[in-house]
Amino acid sequence: CETWMKENHKIQEQDHGVGEEVSEGLQVIDHHVIQAVIKAVKGENHTAEGEYHQHKMTSCKVTGQTKPVADLKEAVEHLRDTKAKVVVETTVTNLNRSMGAILSNELAKVLGEDATPFGTNCLAESTVTVKCAGSAGQSFGAFLASGVELELSGDANDYCGKGLCGGTVVVYPPKESTFAPEENIIVGNVCLYGATGGKLFARGVAAERFAVRNSGARAVVEGTGDHGCEYMTGGTVVVLGQVGINFAAGMSGGRAYIWDPTGEMIKRCSQESDPAKEYTALSPEFEAEVKTLVEEHKLRTGSEVAAKVLADWETSKTQFVQVFPLDFKRALAEAAAQPAAKDPVAGLSAEEKELINENPAPEAKVEMADLEDSVKRPTVVQNPKKKRGFIEYERGVQPYRKPEERKKDFVEIYTQRDETKLKTQGARCMDCGVPFCHQKETGCPLGNKIPEWNQLVYEGQWKAALERLQMTNNFPEFTGRVCPAPCEGACVLGIIEQPVTIKNIECAIIDKAFDEGWIVPNPPAVRTGKKVAVIGSGPAGLAAADQLNKAGHLVTVYERADRVGGLMMYGVPNMKADKQGIVQRRADLLAAEGITFKTGAAGNIGGAEHPLGAGLMPGEEQPPSCADIVTEFDAVLCATGATSARDMKIPGREFKGVHFAMEFLHKNTKSLLDSGSVGEDWMSKNNGQKIDAKGKKVIVIGGGDTGNDCIGTSVRHGATSVVNFELLPKPQEGREASNPWPQWPRIFRVDYGHAEAENTYGQDPREFLINSKRFIGDADGNVTGIETVRVEWKKDESGRFTFAEVPGSEQVFECDLVFLSMGFLGPEKTLIDQLQLEADQRGNIKADFGKHNTSVSKVFAAGDCRRGQSLVVWAIREGREAAREIDTFLMTKAPRAPSMSG
Numbered sequence: 029c030e031t032w033m034k035e036n037h038k039i040q041e042q043d044h045g046v047g048e049e050v051s052e053g054l055q056v057i058d059h060h061v062i063q064a065v066i067k068a069v070k071g072e073n074h075t076a077e078g079e080y081h082q083h084k085m086t087s088c089k090v091t092g093q094t095k096p097v098a099d100l101k102e103a104v105e106h107l108r109d110t111k112a113k114v115v116v117e118t119t120v121t122n123l124n125r126s127m128g129a130i131l132s133n134e135l136a137k138v139l140g141e142d143a144t145p146f147g148t149n150c151l152a153e154s155t156v157t158v159k160c161a162g163s164a165g166q167s168f169g170a171f172l173a174s175g176v177e178l179e180l181s182g183d184a185n186d187y188c189g190k191g192l193c194g195g196t197v198v199v200y201p202p203k204e205s206t207f208a209p210e211e212n213i214i215v216g217n218v219c220l221y222g223a224t225g226g227k228l229f230a231r232g233v234a235a236e237r238f239a240v241r242n243s244g245a246r247a248v249v250e251g252t253g254d255h256g257c258e259y260m261t262g263g264t265v266v267v268l269g270q271v272g273i274n275f276a277a278g279m280s281g282g283r284a285y286i287w288d289p290t291g292e293m294i295k296r297c298s299q300e301s302d303p304a305k306e307y308t309a310l311s312p313e314f315e316a317e318v319k320t321l322v323e324e325h326k327l328r329t330g331s332e333v334a335a336k337v338l339a340d341w342e343t344s345k346t347q348f349v350q351v352f353p354l355d356f357k358r359a360l361a362e363a364a365a366q367p368a369a370k371d372p373v374a375g376l377s378a379e380e381k382e383l384i385n386e387n388p389a390p391e392a393k394v395e396m397a398d399l400e401d402s403v404k405r406p407t408v409v410q411n412p413k414k415k416r417g418f419i420e421y422e423r424g425v426q427p428y429r430k431p432e433e434r435k436k437d438f439v440e441i442y443t444q445r446d447e448t449k450l451k452t453q454g455a456r457c458m459d460c461g462v463p464f465c466h467q468k469e470t471g472c473p474l475g476n477k478i479p480e481w482n483q484l485v486y487e488g489q490w491k492a493a494l495e496r497l498q499m500t501n502n503f504p505e506f507t508g509r510v511c512p513a514p515c516e517g518a519c520v521l522g523i524i525e526q527p528v529t530i531k532n533i534e535c536a537i538i539d540k541a542f543d544e545g546w547i548v549p550n551p552p553a554v555r556t557g558k559k560v561a562v563i564g565s566g567p568a569g570l571a572a573a574d575q576l577n578k579a580g581h582l583v584t585v586y587e588r589a590d591r592v593g594g595l596m597m598y599g600v601p602n603m604k605a606d607k608q609g610i611v612q613r614r615a616d617l618l619a620a621e622g623i624t625f626k627t628g629a630a631g632n633i634g635g636a637e638h639p640l641g642a643g644l645m646p647g648e649e650q651p652p653s654c655a656d657i658v659t660e661f662d663a664v665l666c667a668t669g670a671t672s673a674r675d676m677k678i679p680g681r682e683f684k685g686v687h688f689a690m691e692f693l694h695k696n697t698k699s700l701l702d703s704g705s706v707g708e709d710w711m712s713k714n715n716g717q718k719i720d721a722k723g724k725k726v727i728v729i730g731g732g733d734t735g736n737d738c739i740g741t742s743v744r745h746g747a748t749s750v751v752n753f754e755l756l757p758k759p760q761e762g763r764e765a766s767n768p769w770p771q772w773p774r775i776f777r778v779d780y781g782h783a784e785a786e787n788t789y790g791q792d793p794r795e796f797l798i799n800s801k802r803f804i805g806d807a808d809g810n811v812t813g814i815e816t817v818r819v820e821w822k823k824d825e826s827g828r829f830t831f832a833e834v835p836g837s838e839q840v841f842e843c844d845l846v847f848l849s850m851g852f853l854g855p856e857k858t859l860i861d862q863l864q865l866e867a868d869q870r871g872n873i874k875a876d877f878g879k880h881n882t883s884v885s886k887v888f889a890a891g892d893c894r895r896g897q898s899l900v901v902w903a904i905r906e907g908r909e910a911a912r913e914i915d916t917f918l919m920t921k922a923p924r925a926p927s928m929s930g
Contacts (some may be wrong), residue, residue: 145225151175237461294872417455454486471518508535566594568891569667571907682805730849740781
């Protein structure tokens with residue numbers, strides 16, 4: 029996991045602290061601010077320049093008493109005790125990201141809760157003021173602590189004030205600016221996201237997703253983009269200008285006020301009735317609050333709009349639209365109705381107190397139902413509206429065929445696409461300010477342009493959606509069927525409800541394209557004459573071959589199985605991805621575009637025996653040796669996958685009937701294809717060249733997709749029973765605190781095989797927290813059972829989770845067949861040994877991520893043989909990247925292979 033994180037996220041192990049371990053020129057701007065605060069308290073000046081981040085700190089000074097302090101802790105305590113204040117002046121650039129976050133973290137170490145809006149002995153407002161000039165980078169003022177003010181003459185990028193925690197952020201254009209601030213964006217997308225307290229004043233427009241999930245901050249801006257104040261739960265927002273669509277959608281607390289001198293806003297609100305909120309004129313009881321905020325906005329930013337509003341306040345106050353969530357209003361009214369007492373809200377529930385910003389940390393937080401959720405929302409409508417689609421429509425996935433029907437055959441489990449439903453689901457895509465679904469490290473590794481093709485499907489522009497899809501994904505018919513969809517796990521809508529059905533939409537786009545005849549062979553117009561050998565025809569190898577062929581190179585793909593596709597052909601069962609209609613169709617298309625395929629014995633580079641048994645590599649043609657292939661071709665790509673299965677070396681492993689899962693699945697699919705039937709008559713037409721589970725008691729050891737596929741295949745064979753062992757605990761129904769969005773949600777799921785087993789045998793087949801001790805066999809050497817013991821997981825002294833056996837929990841499970849589905853250890857060693865490739869500590873071919881060149885000249889590696897067992901989307905990404913690097917290696921001055929962005 030640590031290696032994976034470092035490789036894919038480029039994480040460096042460092043404690044930012046106060047920057048003492050970093051050379052001054054490489055310190056971030058917060059390090060210099062911290063030093064300036066210490067120096068100012070001591071009565072000294074401080075200047076600094078960021079060699080990398082390109083900021084220039086010019087001065088610092090203190091107003092009030094000075095003191096010879098030793099560190100930030102002493103400086104902060106002195107400022108709090110004496111009410112002295114420090115002002116620092118600096119320039120900023122867009123390389124200065126998250127300015128204020130490290131400073132706030134250090135303040136929290138000193139002050140604890142008093143660094144937050146909920147403290148009782150906080151620093152006075154603007155105790156530390158940093159006056160900045162320039163264009164600030166992302167997350168300017170993120171998590172800014174109480175007592176700190178960032179004043180910016182310039183503009184700020186996305187996430188300004190994210191998680192604001194009591195501090196103050198002020199942004200205004202430079203005095204020499206000639207444009208009208210109220211007509212221009214001055215802070216980027218997702219400003220004030222998740223703020224809990226503090227203030228923000230921006231003389232200009234805030235872009236999309238302003239104050240989303242704000243729970244306590246007060247802010248004044250001069251306009252917002254779309255989706256402003258969505259899901260806001262507290263705080264106050266004043267908008268002195270226009271707002272975009274979906275303003276205050278899902279807002280359940282706090283108040284928003286929009287200056288609407290033309291009446292357009294209130295007219296629009298009357299057309300978009302929302303049962304959870306009311307839109308009214310400014311209430312007299314809140315007039316002083318709004319006026320005070322507008323006055324402070326004018327004072328801090330020099331706003332001409334604020335000046336105009338205040339110049340004729342009696343008229344202006346009648347032009348405000350007040351947005352007031354009804355539950356919040358009710359909580360305030362009930363608080364006001366309480367009898368006079370020392371604590372006027374003592375009689376309210378914890379939830380009601382939280383709504384009015386009291387009791388910020390109740391012992392037990394009660395979930396408050398959204399009024400819109402009390403009405404069942406449709407998953408499909410004839411004419412869906414995008415404007416409020418994610419509010420109006422529920423997630424609706426493409427259903428599988430009914431278990432009782434599909435378990436009779438090996439036909440694909442999916443139902444026919446419903447284009448009206450897909451259009452409705454496309455309308456749920458939120459038009460996010462910053463989509464996480466196509467972030468390559470948290471969402472789709474391919475960087476698929478998901479929001480774009482969701483929008484195009486909603487608009488009915490299917491061919492344009494196909495063009496967007498093919499920019500980044502060579503085989504969407506593969507990913508749309510077998511990818512677990514990390515994009516949906518990272519969907520922004522998934523923060524508060526079910527994500528968009530991205531995977532269904534992706535699959536529908538490519539399937540419709542084939543149905544309509546839009547996908548046709550497109551050979552390259554010019555050939556380079558350069559020859560490339562690709563060893564392995566799984567998604568990584570095929571993606572690389574496709575890209576290199578498009579660039580005009582002569583590509584030969586070697587595959588030791590009798591059919592092209594790697595695990596997509598023989599690892600994934602036919603009911604998940606049809607071999608003729610999906611996998612072979614793509615292979616035929618690639619062949620028509622000029623790629624040469626060598627299969628069976630002719631494709632068995634290295635000449636090793638197939639690990640799953642004899643008869644799986646037909647043919648008499650001899651392949652080139654490893655040495656010959658390096659000599660014959662200008663470049664070689666190893667994309668053989670991670671096919672060395674993890675074994676279970678316990679007593680009795682030698683008994684007949686204990687098989688690797690891949691042996692079971694591979695032979696079953698080959699038998700189906702050789703026999704020519706996957707329909708309900710498949711059993712009568714089958715050639716019998718498979719591991720037959722009919723009438724057998726089956727145990728599958730290990731979960732994941734492969735374990736599920738073994739379950740589904742065994743059910744179709746007619747197994748007497750199917751039990752699935754998993755060593756880990758049963759996952760929870762929802763995310764745990766240690767598994768936050770946008771990480772892939774580790775939750776309990778019921779896949780197609782589990783549902784089919786329950787339909788057949790009356791219960792879910794999975795047994796959690798169970799460990800296999802030994803296989804039991806009969807006198808003929810056949811497996812007849814497994815001796816097991818239950819386990820529990822605990823942390824050891826070092827904090828690592830380990831499992832221990834539960835005394836007295838021993839149990840024997842009868843079985844006739846056992847399938848080992850415990851993952852893969854890495855690639856087979858044939859190519860590594862014969863090509864003398866360097867391997868990493870895990871036994872994978874050593875090649876840097878993104879470069880893919882191995883220790884041997886002109887030999888590259890991509891996919892699971894390089895990174896270890898992974899997802900189909902990662903395989904395609906690595907294949908595309910390896911193709912780019914091979915193309916660069918072959919023809920530095922020639923046109924490059926199409927990259928992931930096109």
